[in-house]
Amino acid sequence: MNTRREALSNLGTRVQQWLLPLRCLLCGASGADGMDLCADCAAELPRNLSCCARCALPLAVPAALCGECQRRAPPWDAAWAPFRYAWPLDRLESRYKFGRDLAAGRVLSSLWQTEPRAAVLPELILPVPLHRSRLRQRGYNQALELAKPLARAFDVPLEHDLLQRQRATPAQTELDAVTRRRNVRGAFVLRPGISLPVHVAILDDVMTTGATLAECTRVLKRAGVQRADVWALARAPSPGRR
Template sequence: MDVFGVDGWLDRGLRLLLPPRCLLCGGQGAGTRDLCAGCAGDLAPNAPCCPGCALPLATPAPACGACLARAPPFAAAWVPLRYEHPLDLLEARFKFHADLAAGRVLAEQLVDCARRAPPALPQLVVPVPLHTARLRARGYKQALELARPLARAVGVPLRHDVLLRSRATPAQTGLDAKMRRRNLRGAFAVAPDFAWPDHVALFDDVMTTGATLHEAARTLRRAGVARVDAWALARAPRR
């Protein structure tokens, strides 16, 4: 189920009845969007960043120190925005407070980024799954709802049923990188009898330490995927 149909007929109909208002400042939205041009300009692009893990960098470099010391399990990372104010406000409203208007705004920004600077296109986009217990509590998969309009915009198929969350894990919030990696060990599995293509992009909403995408990528590599890329909406700076 597409919980916010970006550019869908229902979405267009609602916008005719309800003039867009900026979700951040309350001013008039730009065009048909619930975000004004000024607040959209405050969303920080993730550049320069490490091409391997998308970590924000002060100056361009072939790789960050962590990737030089140990290459990540994905071939490249495409994360166009930085996880900082005010994007963090929209993400929190979408992820933790079921604010689907905030999710629609984030999806629109993500699609804009892909159209301006498209990533290397895979054969399949796979959003990072939620465990069924977390899904029941939240009611929707935030990574899927952002990945769906993105995959549609770049013309790549999406499957949300071939990477599975095999065990429930405690929330990652508040854990350091080492604890996040330990928390996620063995958390994913692949659907049996699925014929994986050679090149897959994993998508998550926010890449914090990268532990979730690392573990999911390792799972896909063990399943025989030759190239796994990491995609996300936003990347957090190193603490």
């Protein structure tokens, strides 16, 4: 039965690709590996191969911990960010997050699944939530849409409404590190009456200073979570800022 279902699914995929050929979202060439991204553009994507073991900050020279983590460790236990937030991945991310380009989101989620996975998988994935006003404006939670296929691929449960944003906050984009921390302080709560596992991963699309992920981690740790990892598709190179 499963073999027949897989065969029908593969046939449907081939028909779809014949009717709507894959096209690279960056250069317009033919897509490759089942994605709207060509092989050349995929090779240009900035992998985060040399980074801090604790916060995934890109480093020019490999080191166990960046200087900031040595001075003051973040509240989470480990970070996984397979890409650096740089050209051309930042172009795809901007189209997905701000341009409502869901095709770009599908490419990003597919890319994430092909990267070496986190060393230890959690028992639960929680995407960073949007406030309901921002969700109405954007139409979807970009972190949740990235998390869904990743959770399926890793066979890890995903809950989208256990962690909630109780207060609308200004966008973090133009804020410095200190203002970012103040901006999200007290913005997140857990749904009442829930029971959380020992090990949880909080997932977002891009990690810049880590202020949002740190605030979510504190909420989870106060609720009894023993290990909280942070996952992000991409880590911005922002040395000295948390």
